[in-house]
Amino acid sequence: MAGITIGIASETATGERRVALTPETCKKLTARGARIRVQRGAGHGASFSDDAYAQAGAELADDAATALDGADLVLCVQPPPSTTLSGLREGTALVGLLAPQADAARGEAIAQRKLIAFPLERLPRTTRAQAMDVLSSQAGMAGYKAVLIAAQLAPRFFPMLTTAAGTIRPSKVLIVGAGVAGLQAIATAKRLGAQVEGFDVRPETREQIESLGGRFLDLGVSAAGEGGYARALTDEERAEQQRRLGEHLKSIDVIVCTAAVPGRPAPKIISAAMVAGMKPGSVIVDLAAETGGNCELTQPGETIDSGGVTVAGPLNLASQGAVHASEMYARNVLNFVNLFLDEKAVEAGALSFDWDDELLARTVWPERTINA
Known part of the structure; x- marks a missing residue:
């Protein structure tokens, strides 16, 4: 050379x-x-x-x-x-x-x-390009760090503990999006001992989520698209998804958002009304903050309190590792x-x-x- x-x-x-x-x-x-x-x-x-x-x-x-x-x-x-x-x-x-x-x-x-x-x-995301795929390698670190931030912000233990003061139930953690970042987040939350669920509008991610020990959250709405990416939901599909998800979030302690559509702003999945319905002390860490966030209340680069729910929008998480x-x-x-x-x-x-x-x-x- x-x-x-x-x-x-x-x-x-x-x-x-x-x-x-x-x-x-x-x-x-x-x-x-x-x-x-x-x-x-x-x-x-x-x-x-x-x-x-x-x-x-x-x-x-x-x-x-x-x-x-x-x-x-x-x-x-x-x-x-x-x-x-x-x-x-x-x-x-x-x-x-x-x-x-x-x-x-x-x-x-x-x-x-x-x-x-x-x-x-x-870079085309083909089998041959896997060893060159910076988006995947960096998303893995981002997903890992997002869960650690969530664990730090949460006023709860992640694992179940049996103590002299009684038994403490494990935190219920929901990972929104099952791409590389989401799957790493599921694996990390599971290692920390949480009760983990994964949600993705692509039904084919069920097997991946379950292979990591998480439970697939099925809301009855599918947005399977081409190339392994999600398609945009119709207005009717989005309304039904939000109704079912809002009910489910009332029992969730921690949400880590990772959903993204390449080349477009992050889809809004967690509405302000959903956040208002969550328990005080709940935590949302929005890894999608850099492209607008999956949560309607996310402020990129900021951590805010909304009615007792902490909403964090960290930026450039891969850089933290x-x-x-x-x-x-x-x-x-x-x-x-x-x-x-x-x-x-x-x-x-x-x-x-x-x-x-x-x-x-x-x-x-x-x-x-x-x-x-």
């Missing part, structure tokens, strides 16, 4: 502690001949020291501009500021959770500099960039993109047409 330079700058998003390159993945890339430049302190939030990167073969840069100067490939978790993108050389490949359409200035900077942008949230989240993310990224760091690229000293590979063609922004 002679001549190929990979740059990593410190993340600038508020509260972001993860890093896109760990000493482990740095060592694997430098072993192939890549030149790695890492901004000093880039890994500190995830407990990776500058010395660890240096020992893995990276060069340390004092600032972001130096780390990214002349880079052929830039790796990141969240998108760099538009001013940083505008400073990259034309044709630089950029890999991360970029959301180019969410910010006009960001999208314009990518287009003006003719960057080859790979927003990893666009920065060590393991970074390790998983960096391995996902390494597996993805291996698609264009093949032997031909090593010999030529340039990135090699096969646009007939659907993982590259469908992930790159704008998407490219695959030749028949």
